[in-house]
Amino acid sequence: MSSHDDGSSIVPSQLDSLYQHLRDLEPVRKHAIGQMLAAIAQRTQLEARLQQLKTLDSSNVNTNEHPPEKPALQLTELKSKVDLWSFRKQELDDRQSALRLEINILARPTLRHLELQDMADEILFRIFGYVNTWSPCDHLGIESEHATHLSSIKSLRLTCWRFCNASSHLLIPVVQVDMRQASLERLANISSHPTISKGVRVIRVILQHYNKFFAEDLQAFIGYQTATLDRDNASCAARTAHYSQLYGVPEDELLDAIAKVDKIVSIWATLNSADQADEHVMIYKSVLDRAYQEYAFLFQQQEKLRADGTFVQSIAAAFRRMPTVQSLELCDTHLERGRLRWTHIELANDPEALRCSIVQPMHWAMTTFQNLELPLGDVLVQMPGAILEAGGMFTTLEIQVPGLQYCSILPSTASNLQSATASIQRLKSFNFRSREFMHPDVESMIEPTQLQDLEVFTCALHTNSLENISLEFHYSWRFHYLPRLPTFSLGPLISIRSWQNLKTFKCVGMPLHLTELESFVDNLTVGIDEVKFHSLYLLTGSWAAALDIMRKSVAKRTSLEDPYGAECASMEREKSMAIFDYRAAGSQYSPADQYIMRLTDCNPIRDGNDEEVEN
Structure with a gap:
């Protein structure tokens, strides 16, 4: 031996x-x-x-x-x-x-030398999970940090089959789907993938639409696209320094592109009388013709998907195939589409980029701005019930539209309401965000007569299982060029009931009465972690009394920032910030929040004024 x-x-x-x-x-x-x-x-x-x-x-x-x-x-x-x-x-x-x-x-x-691939799949899942930076946001938007690290996930998948299988579920946390056949096919492929589908947490439904008026009238389509391109070109010309930095090009190059786009606008505006043999006229006439044909085709496809229920049923089937999906987001605009996908340089020098930029669906506020038929909301109302019927479920519902008034035009039949109510009985988070569309010719504030038509909206708020509520309303009173002040209250939306399981509550831009604020605070139950108020407009009462009411809150933290109305209507901006802004106060909490949280007995409004202002 x-x-x-x-x-x-x-x-x-x-x-x-x-x-x-x-x-x-x-x-x-x-x-x-x-x-x-x-x-x-x-x-x-x-x-x-x-x-x-x-x-x-x-x-x-x-x-x-x-x-x-x-x-x-x-x-x-x-x-x-x-x-x-x-x-x-x-x-x-x-x-x-x-x-x-x-x-x-x-x-x-x-002992055998161990390598990374010798680890169990469960450990690899946890390791690769640190590469993923995506997390559910408190608002609808683009996950920019996730997009930044998406290349790392792609690199992991290309390393070997083992790493591919252990990281593919991190690839697509959010699936966006719109009313196009190609978009539905992509959703079906993702939801049927054995690995990638396991990582999907959110399905975001984009309710932009191709408009019938433009799809059936070539001249109207040309007129709209000409006016839109001219407006965008004028905006770029007025802010050349900004766009030069945004695009990363010298100002001279940008000015040259602006001149070329201006020439394109002139060709389109005088298309009927222009020299049809001119090379530039032929090129940009062809761009319009091909764009119109594609727009009309996409409109017909959209109407078919909507009429036969394919769009709603396809999304419901995806929820059934992906039980890991937790959130349904309904949005009126595609946040990653639009003209910003193409720089002004590309629009000026690439006819194909120009064609793609004008074959874009419209968001709801632009439809109103063009005095066209209001967007059809039947899809939004039918979606939750269809998901439940298909065997799917979601615990978070997020809605983003230009304003609360758009919820009042949704078709709220008894059947739709019953189906929608049944589908959200297990809802834990409800987020509503009014997307600002700042144009002086578009009224974005809801009228008092529309409050009674908000059944679809309020049925989500009346869910007993809710743990997190975020309501962000459009408020134009903070902008000097749109100084329309509210004359009615949205307070009844939050003051008429309590939520036994509520943990966090956030409210932005709501006009309400002091009595409604008091009812809301009185209805709060022990166990709530945080209540945040931002840019509230007090219609009656005083903010000094409002601070006293908020001080009674049973929440672990209650905060108020940037209020309007009552004393704040005549208060200098610097003084208001010193009271309600922790940054201006140079402290972790503003003086108002310190009083609300019982860190001090000094009411910063009442004790800082000789006379309390009552409205």
Whole structure:
């Protein structure tokens, strides 16, 4: 037998002996620990008894009586016993550590060298999870950080099949789908993929639409696209420095592109009288013709998908195939589409880019701005019920439209309401965000007569299971060029009920009365973590009294920032910020929040004014 063979046979026998010694040591160690704990318990009881005797002795009139000496002697013996067994335990721990070290030294050369791929799939999932930076946002938007690290996930998938399978679920956390056949096919492919589908958490439904008026009238289509391109070109010309930095090009190059786009606008505006043999006229006439044909085709496709229910049913089927999806987001505009996908340089120099930029669906506010037929909301109303009927479920519902008034035009039949209500009984988060469309010719504020038509909106708020609510309304009173002030209250949306499971509540831009604010605060239940108010408009009452009411909140934290109306209507901006803005106050909390959170007894409005202003 060779020396190598002798050594290889000796090591296992030595390891067996060491492991056996380690096993034999364990019950001895446990016995020592048990004896030590028993001695500690006896010592504690005896100390309590001696303390009781001292207490009785101090109340005894005869001060010559002393506690008996026997318990004190027993206490000394128990302390020695605890020290003895503690020392014994430490000896055994040291011996155990020495054995393990010896085992490690002997066993290490015989162990196989482990690599990353030797790890279990569960561990790889956790490791690769740190690459993914996406997390659910408190508003509808583009996950820019996730997009930044998307290349890392793609690189992991290209490393090997093992890494591909362990990281593919991180690839697409959000699926956006719109009313095009190609978009539905992409959703079907993702939801049917055995790995990628497991990582989808959100389905975002884009309700932009191709308009019938432009799809059936070539001249109207040309007129609209000409006016839109001219407006965008004028905006770029007015802010050349900004767009030059945005596009990363010199201003001279941008000015040249603006001149070329201006020429395109002129060609389109005079298309009927232009020289049809001119090369530029032919090129840009062809751009319009091909764009119109595609727009009309996409409109017909959209109407078919909507009429036969394919669009709604395809999304419902995707929810059924992907039980990991937690959130349904309904949005009137494609946040990643539009003319910003193409720079002004591309529009000026690439006819194909120009064609693609004008074959774009319209968002709801632009439809109103063009005085066209209002967008059809039947898809938005039918979606939740169809998902439930298909066997799917979601716990978060997010809606983003130009304003609350668009919820009032949704077709709220009894059947739709019943279906929508049933589908959201397990809803945990409801977020509504009014997307600002700042144009002086578009009224974005809801009228009082429309409040009664908000059944589709309010049925989501009346869900008992809600834990998180975020309501962000469009508020034009903060903008000087749109100074329309509210004349009615949205307070009834939040003041007429309570939510037993509510954890967080956020409200932005709501006009309400002081009594409605008080009702809301009174209805809050113990256990809520945070209540945030931002840019509220107080129609009646005073903000000094409102702070007193908020101070009664049972939430762990209640905050108020940038309020309007009442005293704030005549308050200088600097003073308002000093009271309600923690940044201006130079503290972690603003003076108003400090008062609300009971960190101070000073009401910054009442105690800072000689006379409280009442409206």
